Amino acid sequence: MKTQRSRITRGIPRRSQVDSCDNSGAKKLVIVAVKGGGGKTTKGRNAAAGVGDLVFASVVKGTQEMRKQVVPCIIVRQRKEYRRPDGTRIKFEDNALVVLKDEKGNPKGTLIKGPVAKEVSYRWPAITKLARIVV
Numbered sequence: 001m002k003t004q005r006s007r008i009t010r011g012i013p014r015r016s017q018v019d020s021c022d023n024s025g026a027k028k029l030v031i032v033a034v035k036g037g038g039g040k041t042t043k044g045r046n047a048a049a050g051v052g053d054l055v056f057a058s059v060v061k062g063t064q065e066m067r068k069q070v071v072p073c074i075i076v077r078q079r080k081e082y083r084r085p086d087g088t089r090i091k092f093e094d095n096a097l098v099v100l101k102d103e104k105g106n107p108k109g110t111l112i113k114g115p116v117a118k119e120v121s122y123r124w125p126a127i128t129k130l131a132r133i134v135v
Helices: 118-123 125-130
Strands: 017-020 026-034 054-062 070-077 096-099
Touching: 017 054, 026 070, 026 096, 054 096, 070 118, 118 125
Parallel strands: 017 096
Antiparallel strands: 017 026, 026 054, 054 070, 070 096
């Protein structure tokens, strides 16, 4: 199946605190790096991420085993509105991440709370299997 091409506005910058929406044990995370998002050397800009992007985050609040670990995550919701190819605009109430076991897209938790953006389902099908609502 051909993936949908949509230019998603990167609304979550590096060093921002984001909530986790799964049952992996992490509650609040701080984004440390964005995979393929550029860095400080890219024209003096900070790296930012949008829906469906792979980020690395440090766990600030959560279980004792999860705290102070850097884990790969996928952004499934963002507050900043973005435009879909059919012209509709979409935004969510909060910014949310799903913690992964590895960088291939396998989620660590077994349950995802709240809706997941449709753009995530094209790139990361394993996350869509756990989601109850895809918007």
